Amino acid sequence: MNRLLTVIRWIIRQPLNRGNKQKALKRFLQWQLNVRINPYPIILPWVNGVKLIVKRGMTGATGNLYAGLHDFEDMSFLLHLLRDEDMFMDIGSNIGSYTILASGAIRCRSIAIEPIPSTYEHLKNNIAVNRMEDRVEALNIGLGSKHSTLLFTNTQDTVNHVAVDGEKDTTEVSVQTLDGILKSCTCPLFIKIDVEGFETEVLLGGKNTLNNPDLKAVIIELNGSGARYGYKDADIHAMFITAGFRPYAYEPFTRQLTELNAYSDESNTIYIRDVDFVKNRIRVSDAFKVLGLEI
Secondary structure, eight states: OHHHHHHHHHHHHSGGGTTOHHHHHHHHHHHHHHHHHOOSOEEEEOGGGOEEEEOTTOHHHHHHHHHSSTTHHHHHHHHHHOOTTOEEEEETOTTOHHHHIIIIISOOEEEEEOOOHHHHHHHHHHHHHTTOTTTEEEEOOEEOSSSEEEEEEOSSGGGOOBOOTTOOSEEEEEEEOHHHHTTTSOOOSEEEEOOTTOHHHHHHTTHHHHTOTTOOEEEEEOSSGGGGGTOOHHHHHHHHHHTTOEEEEEETTTTEEEEOSSOOSSSEEEEESSHHHHHHHHHHOOOOEETTEEO
16 A cells, blocks of 8 residues: 555656646556556557557556656656757666657667666567667667676566675676777767666776767766665766766756756756757757647
8 A cells, every 4th residue: 555655646746747636647547457457568659659668567667657757857858958860878778768769759879778688678679669770779788897797686677786695586697888889889979877876887887988078968877776886876976077077957847957066866867068068959959749748
């Protein structure tokens, strides 16, 4: 019961649901009824005509069904920033929600990194249903500070991570470096990193990329989970500051960027370099449509 109440509170607090909470709760109840009658995945019409395959147990995917965009500020920032000529990189892609927005709704090129084989198959299915194979390079690998193999948990949905001693239900995964992957590629304009505490290792393997002026923005989750590997979020923040980035919050309805004094430990942080470029991009961007609204 407590978990159910937590989900309901999350749904009604989402920005796109505040004006019509009853409709949001109706979507939730319809989904809960549907998955008990029909256990098969559904294809959800999503943003600007793209599709998302959703099935029971997919936390991020069902979040998009309930809330329109499960990471409203961050996903809106992506949709307002990117253009079809850009390159986006999705590190810790999971089923590919961000990749679908980038290469489906915006139609830019993407590189999607997902280490868990079963989740990678869902990613590939979402790429296929949106016919994005010519715009997305999907890689079933992990990223770290050096080439190696590592064990990843494989039963924890959106919070699978590099396993620590004693963890069960693991899969061995090939690990490469960010700089190595991009050695013969265009540097992305925008990178999303969601690797459940392994961010320091990813960035250590991507020093050249982090310092490339063509990289304008990075969204990263800093929630203390790096402590399991002996890393501190403050050190990651310092790496971005040294590379010329500053932390920002984004308000999609007004398209306003607000510089922060520090990173957020409650949600993702948007790090931006060349903020004038980014502000000009988002100011003139076309609106996108989700849940019948234009943002």
